[in-house]
Amino acid sequence: MSQNDIITLGDLEFPKRKVWMKTYGCQMNYHDSERIFSHLENLNFTPTTDQEDADLLIFNTCAVRDLANQKFYSHLGETKRIKQANKEKKIAICGCIAQTDGKELLKKYPQLDFAFGTDVIDSINDFVYRTYAGDNKFHVNTWNKGSDYSIETKITHGTPQAFVNIIKGCDKFCSYCIVPFTRGREKSRRLKEVVDDVRKLVEYSGIEEICLLGQNVNSYGKENDESLAMLIQALDEVNGLELIRYTTSHPYDVSDELIAVHGSSKKLSNHLHLPVQSGSNTVLQRMLREYTAEHYLGLLEKLRDSNPNIVISSDIIAGFPNETEDEHRDTLKLLDAAQFDFIYSYAFSPRRGTKASRMEDILDRDIRGRRLREIQAYQLEIQKSIREKMIGETYRVLIESKGNMRGIEKWKGRTNCSRIVHIQDERELKWAWCDVKITSATALSCQGEILSIHKSR
Ligand code: SAM
Ligand code: SF4
Ligand code: F3S
Numbered sequence: 001m002s003q004n005d006i007i008t009l010g011d012l013e014f015p016k017r018k019v020w021m022k023t024y025g026c027q028m029n030y031h032d033s034e035r036i037f038s039h040l041e042n043l044n045f046t047p048t049t050d051q052e053d054a055d056l057l058i059f060n061t062c063a064v065r066d067l068a069n070q071k072f073y074s075h076l077g078e079t080k081r082i083k084q085a086n087k088e089k090k091i092a093i094c095g096c097i098a099q100t101d102g103k104e105l106l107k108k109y110p111q112l113d114f115a116f117g118t119d120v121i122d123s124i125n126d127f128v129y130r131t132y133a134g135d136n137k138f139h140v141n142t143w144n145k146g147s148d149y150s151i152e153t154k155i156t157h158g159t160p161q162a163f164v165n166i167i168k169g170c171d172k173f174c175s176y177c178i179v180p181f182t183r184g185r186e187k188s189r190r191l192k193e194v195v196d197d198v199r200k201l202v203e204y205s206g207i208e209e210i211c212l213l214g215q216n217v218n219s220y221g222k223e224n225d226e227s228l229a230m231l232i233q234a235l236d237e238v239n240g241l242e243l244i245r246y247t248t249s250h251p252y253d254v255s256d257e258l259i260a261v262h263g264s265s266k267k268l269s270n271h272l273h274l275p276v277q278s279g280s281n282t283v284l285q286r287m288l289r290e291y292t293a294e295h296y297l298g299l300l301e302k303l304r305d306s307n308p309n310i311v312i313s314s315d316i317i318a319g320f321p322n323e324t325e326d327e328h329r330d331t332l333k334l335l336d337a338a339q340f341d342f343i344y345s346y347a348f349s350p351r352r353g354t355k356a357s358r359m360e361d362i363l364d365r366d367i368r369g370r371r372l373r374e375i376q377a378y379q380l381e382i383q384k385s386i387r388e389k390m391i392g393e394t395y396r397v398l399i400e401s402k403g404n405m406r407g408i409e410k411w412k413g414r415t416n417c418s419r420i421v422h423i424q425d426e427r428e429l430k431w432a433w434c435d436v437k438i439t440s441a442t443a444l445s446c447q448g449e450i451l452s453i454h455k456s457r
Contacts, residue, residue, distance in 0.1 A: 007044045012132055019045040020054035024072055025062025027213055027247065028183075029095055031163040032121050033060045036094070038154035039124045047156075051082065056090045056128065061097035063178045065349040072097065076109060083111035090114075090131050094121060096182035100353075102139040117141030118183050119168075122151070147223070149187035153197050160208040160398075160431050160457075162201050166194055166231065167214035167221075172250060174277075175288045175355035176317065176348065179215055186219055191226045195234045202240040208433075209398060210235075212246040218253030229257040236266050242433060242455075243398070243416060245269040251276065252290045254299050263306035270307065271341070271418035274299070275315035279334025280327035283320050288355070293334050300338055311341040311417040318375050319348045319368030321359035328371050332378050341386060341419070343379050347372045380443045387441035390419070394451060397421050397436045399429040421448045432456035 007014040019040050023033040036058065037047055048054050057079060062068040079091050090113045093105060102115030113131050116124070120140050130138065153164050169186040170179050194212075201207035212231070214220060220228040228246065235244055244267045251274055262268060274296075278284050281292045303310050316331060335343075347368035350357035397413035404410075410422045411429050413436070421436055422445060423429075433455040436448040 004044060007042075009043070009129065012129060014044040014132070017043075017045050017055040018048040018053055019056045019058065020048050020051050021058045021060060022075060023060040023095075024068050025060075025064060025096065027163055027211070028165075028215065029060050029062060031165060031213055032095065032118070033058075034156055034163075035154050036060070036121055036124050038156050039122065040128070041156070043125050043128055045128075051079075054089070056092070057082070058091075059093045059095070061093055061095040063096040063100065063182055063351065065346060065351075067349070069097065076105075076112075080109075080111050090128075092116070092127070092131075094118075094124075096178070098139070099141050099182045100178075102141055106137050106139055113137065115139040115141070119143050143184050147187070149189050150193060151189065153201060155201070155205060155207075159400075160206055162205070162207045162210050163213050164194065164198060164201070164210050165189070165213045166228075166246075167217055167219060170215040171219070172216060172252075173288065173355075175286060175359075176320065176351065176357075178351040178354060181353055183215060186216070186222075188219075188221050188223060188226070190224060191221060191231050191234060194231060195238065198235055198241065199238055202238055208241065209243040210241065210245070212244065214246075215248065216250045216253065217246045218249045218255070218258065227255065227257060229255065229261045232258075232261050232265050232268055236268075241267060243267055243269055245271065245418075247273050249274050251296050251299055254303075256302075259299075259302050259306045262303055262310060269418065270309045270416050271311050271313065272303065273313045273315075276334065276338070277315060277317050278320065278323075278327070278331050280323070280330035283323055283327050283330075286322065286356075286359070287317075287320060293330065297334070297337055309417070311419070312338065313342045313344075313418070314338065314340045316343050316345040316375055317348050318345060318372035319363045321348065321356055321363065322361045323363065323371075328374075331375060335375070335379055335382060339382060339386060340379065341417070342383060343375075345372055345375050345379070384443040387419075387443060387446060390438045390441050390446055392438065394435055394437050395419070395421070395448075396454065397423075397434050397448070399423070399432050399434060402430070420445045422446070423448050423450060425450055429453070430457070 021033050023029050061072050091111050093115045098115040099117035106112050155162050167188045169184045171186045173180050276296050279293050395415040397415050399411050399413040401412050410424050413421050432453050434453050435451045437451050438446045438448045440447045
């Protein structure tokens with residue numbers, strides 16, 4: 001990225017400066033960080049990975065579980081020393097914790113200069129201007145009250161993969177989840193705007209793979225009589241686009257139309273992440289998930305009928321308040337029936353302000369931890385047998401990087417269905433689309449050999 005010596009804006013001069021950012025949480029936050037970097041280029045900032053070297057430090061925070069919070073607070077504590085050593089440095093927080101607790105944190109941590117919430121990230125340059133203009137200690141966490149949601153995707157990373165936000169917020173209010181409080185109400189971009197945006201990304205930024213983003217992309221377009229199925233069908237027609245992924249989905253909103261598109265789309269990934277959270281109907285009820293285990297398994301059956309190559313992954317919460325051993329075992333049974341490719345699993349973490357945090361009988365940490373370990377061990381066995389069946393099969397793989405694995409240089413790529421594959425090959429393959437035959441597999445990864453290169457850079 002080229003920088004000007006000085007950019008003048010209003011009464012202020014912006015010389016070359018460096019920004020360091022630490023991002024916690026989900027893809028939504030990573031995508032927001034990229035957006036922030038992209039805006040800051042216009043104020044003469046370039047990114048640095050060295051905290052000590054930065055003029056501006058930003059923490060993009062996540063509130064979803066206690067562990068993410070703790071990591072952030074310990075990093076934030078360390079910045080006291082940095083500020084004391086150089087008072088000119090500016091330190092800011094944004095993201096989900098800043099949305100709900102920004103004001104209190106500004107009071108509590110003297111090293112912080114400003115805080116901004118999730119719905120105002122596109123105003124980052126105003127905030128930076130304000131802080132350099134001498135405005136001391138401010139926080140902005142307002143919601144955009146307009147009914148429309150219109151943006152253009154901004155990317156800075158220079159790879160052929162891009163996240164494309166299509167819906168923001170969440171209206172589901174699952175009883176354990178903080179996200180509806182930190183991300184506000186659902187709002188979708190218009191279908192035409194997204195398709196034009198993707199077309200430009202393909203044409204001008206060399207993007208070949210996109211991931212449509214939202215906390216619940218299955219609700220996409222409801223307010224405009226549009227839908228995720230319609231969007232995928234339109235994106236199928238974008239020349240030069242190779243692969244469409246989307247994340248993340250709520251089972252309640254998986255329509256028959258969308259299931260059909262999983263069978264008919266030319267470009268949609270064979271991977272679907274469909275969080276189930278629990279296999280017990282009584283727990284699902286207390287989670288306010290609005291479906292049963294039977295309904296969920298019925299969806300998997302329909303999806304697999306529609307696309308026999310589909311692979312499904314999921315999220316599970318272990319040790320929800322009041323969960324009995326029988327209810328916990330229902331989750332293990334569901335793992336058996338669902339045959340997930342992989343899962344993300346978490347011990348229940350009470351979040352202030354949510355219904356579940358006020359439930360009686362929050363289980364001991366030990367019980368939650370033990371059930372989590374049981375779920376993970378059980379799933380690993382399932383995964384091992386699924387992966388073994390891949391041996392001898394051929395997959396289309398996008399090669400992402402090269403790394404050293406126990407002394408051997410290997411390429412790392414992802415199949416169209418999101419499975420990681422390692423390949424030993426002397427050729428330059430970065431960002432090549434290859435057809436790869438799987439030669440061996442473990443529960444967590446596979447090894448393969450290249451049969452042919454479909455497209456290279
Ligand atoms: N929107 C997605 C959905 O509906 O499943 C996921 C959103 S959330 C950012 C990602 C995952 O974090 C959830 O699927 C859930 O498994 C987990 N999670 C959310 N709140 C949690 C809590 N209080 N304790 C433990 N895990 C939680
Ligand atoms: Fe949280 Fe539920 Fe919304 Fe997912 S659907 S973000 S779990 S409230
Ligand atoms: Fe965390 Fe906010 Fe994402 S709470 S998981 S960063 S939406």
